[in-house]
Amino acid sequence: MKRSPEGAAKPTVEPGLEGTVKRGLLRRLPPAWRRPLAVTGGLVAAFWLVIVIAAPLLAPHDPLAQDLPRLTAPGAGHWFGTDELGRDVLSRVLYGARVSIPLALLLVAMSLLVGGVLGACAGFFGRWVDEVVMRIADLVFAFPTVILAMVVAAALGASLQNAVLAVLVVSWPSYARVTRGLVMGLRNREFVLSGRLLGFSAWRSLRVDILPNVLGPLLVLATLDIGTATLLLSGLSFLGLGAKPPTAEWGAMVADGTQQFDKWWIGVFPGLAILTVVLAFNFLGDTLRDALDPGTARTIGAEKERVA
Amino acid sequence: MPRFSAGSYPVALPLVAVAALALSACSGGTSASGSSAGKTLVVDTSFNLKTADPGREFEPTGQIVDKALYETLLSFKGSDVTKPVPGLASSYEQSADGKTLTLHLRAGAKFADGSAVTADDVVFSLNRVIALKGNPSFLLDGVTVTKTDASTVTLVSKKANPALPFILPNPALGILSAKTVQAHGGSATATDGAEKYLNTTSAGSGPYTLTSFNTNTQVVLTKNPKYTGSDKPTYDKIVLRNVQAPTQKLNVQRGDSQIALDLTSDQVTGLSGGLKVDSGASSDVIFLLLNRNTKVSSTTANAKFAEAVRKGIDYKSLLSLAGTGSVQPAGVIPSTFLGALPASEAAGRDLAGAKAALTASGIAKPSVTLGYASDLTVDGLSLQTLAERVQAQLKEVGITVTLAPAPTTTELDNYRNGKEQLGLWYWGPDYPDPSDYLTFLPGNLVGLRADWKAGADPTLTALGDKAATTIGDDTRKTLYEQIQTRMNASGPFIPLMQPSRNTVSAASVTGVAYNPVWTIDVAALGAK
Numbered sequence: 081m082k083r084s085p086e087g088a089a090k091p092t093v094e095p096g097l098e099g100t101v102k103r104g105l106l107r108r109l110p111p112a113w114r115r116p117l118a119v120t121g122g123l124v125a126a127f128w129l130v131i132v133i134a135a136p137l138l139a140p141h142d143p144l145a146q147d148l149p150r151l152t153a154p155g156a157g158h159w160f161g162t163d164e165l166g167r168d169v170l171s172r173v174l175y176g177a178r179v180s181i182p183l184a185l186l187l188v189a190m191s192l193l194v195g196g197v198l199g200a201c202a203g204f205f206g207r208w209v210d211e212v213v214m215r216i217a218d219l220v221f222a223f224p225t226v227i228l229a230m231v232v233a234a235a236l237g238a239s240l241q242n243a244v245l246a247v248l249v250v251s252w253p254s255y256a257r258v259t260r261g262l263v264m265g266l267r268n269r270e271f272v273l274s275g276r277l278l279g280f281s282a283w284r285s286l287r288v289d290i291l292p293n294v295l296g297p298l299l300v301l302a303t304l305d306i307g308t309a310t311l312l313l314s315g316l317s318f319l320g321l322g323a324k325p326p327t328a329e330w331g332a333m334v335a336d337g338t339q340q341f342d343k344w345w346i347g348v349f350p351g352l353a354i355l356t357v358v359l360a361f362n363f364l365g366d367t368l369r370d371a372l373d374p375g376t377a378r379t380i381g382a383e384k385e386r387v388a
Numbered sequence: 389m390p391r392f393s394a395g396s397y398p399v400a401l402p403l404v405a406v407a408a409l410a411l412s413a414c415s416g417g418t419s420a421s422g423s424s425a426g427k428t429l430v431v432d433t434s435f436n437l438k439t440a441d442p443g444r445e446f447e448p449t450g451q452i453v454d455k456a457l458y459e460t461l462l463s464f465k466g467s468d469v470t471k472p473v474p475g476l477a478s479s480y481e482q483s484a485d486g487k488t489l490t491l492h493l494r495a496g497a498k499f500a501d502g503s504a505v506t507a508d509d510v511v512f513s514l515n516r517v518i519a520l521k522g523n524p525s526f527l528l529d530g531v532t533v534t535k536t537d538a539s540t541v542t543l544v545s546k547k548a549n550p551a552l553p554f555i556l557p558n559p560a561l562g563i564l565s566a567k568t569v570q571a572h573g574g575s576a577t578a579t580d581g582a583e584k585y586l587n588t589t590s591a592g593s594g595p596y597t598l599t600s601f602n603t604n605t606q607v608v609l610t611k612n613p614k615y616t617g618s619d620k621p622t623y624d625k626i627v628l629r630n631v632q633a634p635t636q637k638l639n640v641q642r643g644d645s646q647i648a649l650d651l652t653s654d655q656v657t658g659l660s661g662g663l664k665v666d667s668g669a670s671s672d673v674i675f676l677l678l679n680r681n682t683k684v685s686s687t688t689a690n691a692k693f694a695e696a697v698r699k700g701i702d703y704k705s706l707l708s709l710a711g712t713g714s715v716q717p718a719g720v721i722p723s724t725f726l727g728a729l730p731a732s733e734a735a736g737r738d739l740a741g742a743k744a745a746l747t748a749s750g751i752a753k754p755s756v757t758l759g760y761a762s763d764l765t766v767d768g769l770s771l772q773t774l775a776e777r778v779q780a781q782l783k784e785v786g787i788t789v790t791l792a793p794a795p796t797t798t799e800l801d802n803y804r805n806g807k808e809q810l811g812l813w814y815w816g817p818d819y820p821d822p823s824d825y826l827t828f829l830p831g832n833l834v835g836l837r838a839d840w841k842a843g844a845d846p847t848l849t850a851l852g853d854k855a856a857t858t859i860g861d862d863t864r865k866t867l868y869e870q871i872q873t874r875m876n877a878s879g880p881f882i883p884l885m886q887p888s889r890n891t892v893s894a895a896s897v898t899g900v901a902y903n904p905v906w907t908i909d910v911a912a913l914g915a916k
Contacts, residue, residue: 146780150708151654164654164709164773165780238793320762325791326776339770340654341634 112371121363124356131177139171143328151343161345163336165326172328173349179240179329181357184309187244187251191309192302194248195255200286200294202256203263214260217253225250226315233321240329243322247312251305258301262294296372304365307358314354330354429623429897429913432639433649435630437603441586442562443516446523448907451559452628453601455906456609458562458592459617461491461510461541462553466901466912467668469820470726471861472553476505476563476593477541486548486859493539499565499593500612507535512566514543515576524560527819548857550864554726554821559906565591595621595911605630609910621911628910633768637892646894649907652768653711653888662895667713669886670767671722671820671904674774676701676882677803677811681839685809687756691878692749697810698735698882700742700785706777706885710769713888719872720815720828720883724904726861727822727868735876742785755788759802760812762793767887774884775812806839820904822868826852828881829871838880848874 112118131138141148141158146165154161160169202213220228232246263286266272272289280288314331316322323329330350337347437449442458445451463475472480477491497505514533518525530546543552555561564574568591574582585591590598595617596609609626631639633655636648641661656665678688678697687693703716718729746754758779760771772793779789789810794802802808815834817824827833829852831842842849848871855867875881889902898914 144780146777164770165776320793320795325762325772325793326779342637342655 110371112367115367115370117363118367121360121367124360125364128177128181128357128360131174132181135174135178139168139174141168141171143167143171143175144326151340151346153343154345160349161343163333163346164340164343167326169333169345169349172333173330173353175328176330176333176350176353177357179323179327180310180313180331180354183240183244183313184306184357187247187309187313188302188305190244190248191251191255191305192298195252195257196259196294196298198252199256199259200263200290203260204267204282204286204290206264210260213256217256220250220253223250226312229312229316230319230321233316238321238324240317240323240327243313243316246316246321247309251309251312254305255298255301259294259298262297263290266290266293300365300369300372303361303368306361306365310354310357310361427623427915428625428627429647429910430627430629430645431647431649431908431910432629432631432636432645433907434632434636435603437607437630439583439587439603440590440598440601440607441583442513442560442564442592443520443524443580444522444583446560449607449628451906452908452910453598453607453609454559454562455594456596456626456910457590457594457598458559458564459497459505459594460557460559460561460563462556464557464820464903464905466909467724467903469554469671469724469904472557475557476510480553482550482553482859484859486550486857487545489543489545489549489552490536491541491543493541494616495539497593497616498614499568500590500597500614501565501568502614503565503567505563505565505593507538507541509566510541510563511535512569512576513563514561516564516569516574516580517561519577520580521578524558527555527558527561548859550857550859551819551821551823555819557905558819562592562594565593593617595619596626599625619912622914623910626910640892640894643894646897647900647908647913648892650768651890651892653713653890655768656890656892657711659892664893664895664897664900666891666893666900666902667711667888668891668902669713669715669723670889670902671724671886672766672814672816673717673720673722673886674766674769674771674812674814674884675720676778676884677808677813677838678880678882679806679809679811679838680841680844680880681806684807684839685756687751687754688809688880690749690751692745693751693754694880694882696742696745696749696785696787697782698742698876699738699745700782700787701735701778701882701884702737702781703735703884704737705781706774709773709777710767710885710887711890713890714769715886717883717886719869719876720881721822721825721868721872722817722886722904725817725820725822727865727872729869729872729876733873733876735882739784746786753788754786755790756809757790757792758810758812759792759794759799759808761796761799764796766814767889769887771812778812778884803837806837808837811837817904822864823856825868826856828875828879834881840880845874845878848879 146167148158148162148166148168150162150166151164152158152162158168160173163169198213202210228250229246232249233243236242236245272285275285275289313322317329317331318335323332330353333350334347340346433449435449436447438447439445439450440453442454445454459476461475461477462472465473476494476497478494480489480491482489493507499505511533514528518528532544534542536542545552569582572582572585574580587601595612595615597612599608599610601607607628611621611624633650637651637655639645640648640663659665678694679685680689682689707714707716715723716734717723718731718734721728758775760775762772764771775791779791782789803811803813829835830840830844830849851867851871855864855871858864858867891900891902891908893900896915898916899912903909
């Protein structure tokens, strides 16, 4: 508790922010969320979530309509330029958010569920359950992630659902491993054992005693993973194994951009979209970790402030 | 500079590196001056080259190289492939049944080593191509080559072969010096071992000789002073370099090279620096295939549906994707070949007619899958782009097209086995003669890929058989026009376009002409 008054270090950050309302609002946030990176991450993520919901209202054109002049540089009427078929790149980037972000979230949720349940079973029951689940996880870990995802996607056929499945296959083991470790540490603790002695079923014990204790770290992992999932999904589309044309999808748009190298706008804007989403969710993940795990927050926070 | 990099100023290092880069970039521009003085021509192309041995090569870059190194019996002038002109043979006669072709050799023709070109050399060279069973061997399928006298050669085909005069200009059928090749392990049998020698030294009578040859980096050709042909080459030295298209653009712009062969239409727009762009129609015809097999799709097998697709496509809008120089062929035979339908016969968009045909087809809400190779580009035009445009156009008619992109290797199987409902492919000619397109007829190779079975259209088959055996350019032209008109009315193929071929050249280079067989004849290029 040496450095518990985190707020005392805050003034170094606050002078940059103006207005008492804003300051009051920020002050009400937990300390970890007041860092500039956390605020940036939050704002950018919120920005993209708004776009996901409101894309049809914001997009100036139909993302599939091929009625603009081809390969026009960014300018009035088409702020991000047009692609090789005369489609508006801005509208396609906005609509692309509706594909990439929900799918990345869905993917992480599914990985969390699959990996978490399997890992919890492995950690709680041990013995052969543990052996089987963890050896399968090791097997997946042994393959390079992208290559394995490519193999799965290629075997199932190119489509977005299959790309999600492919990434799911490679992403669940990290959750399983983390969950297993946490559950193994908890299963012989007094509060769990006492529950068992009171006659709790394994399921109830997992749900009531263990889940609340493992959820925090898992959520941190999941948030950090949203960026990776976005990248992997876009990567598969880039390779032609994800989104089917003419769907507006960022990875596929970047791939189009590589065909027209001197028309930079075709690839740069969807690339920037991927970059900002990945960065935003990584910042959020960091913050979440700091907030949920005071141990690391203290050391990392102290380290950061010492550097600053 | 060594003072800076000595270590006390590590911050200066990146600066030095940047300065060095900038300097080297500037120096690139100066090397161009050497070309005009020494009459060296630098041609940039993305290599597809395996060998310089005419009996074995059939790759685009190999054709450019061998066209310069070897003379063929007949040739084409510039980009005109509708009429064979004299090469090593000064004249030829074809028998009435189309089976015998007699060629008279030009007097006084000499190889680069000074020895005379004889009928024996011709017989040896052509027999060697047949015996090697290499990529170009099919050109002389069923042909027997015999020497009649010292200056006459007779080619006898098993079946009538009116296309032979159009096949002979292929650089793979270049004439080699029998004596030289035999002295270096060559023979007109499968055991021939002259390829290695022919990749270091040429043995032909062409306007250039081979100086150095590397299939990955560059090929250097030097003028043959003993060349006996009519048009003497202008440049003393030709350097052919393997360069990818984006770099070709940079090189030709800053004068590092004088010719760039592989720029796409989008890349040539906005070229600066007084460069000339020669855009001509490629002989690759991109077409849409509608499968006739009701098991594959009862929709595409429907004749009225096919009519709706044919009328529903906006061909002009497709051409805008391929840029200047691209044309819409009126039939499957490219516009530059003998027997091509006149442009006025080409299909146009008729949206109302397409909708009416769709109603008449009796199919409510038709939905079909379009298969294509997503990684394939035809003369710089991506089939992916084209497929997306076709999809959007047919949507306006009321046809839902689901795109099914796949890597070429996968999709080629579906195409060859006739499993595609709609297919988007192209046909690149093996030789510039309409008979190469009989393969689209019912029961033939490409026809079967649309499940157009033999007997599906007896009239068309009869016309095809007649065209295959008739000689005489005018009669053949009429027959092929009839065939295509009938195919357009009832066939399963819809020719969409011939993309453009762009040759970018420096202002000093003259005589640039795109030829579908050998891309460019470097010996015909001039300087001003």
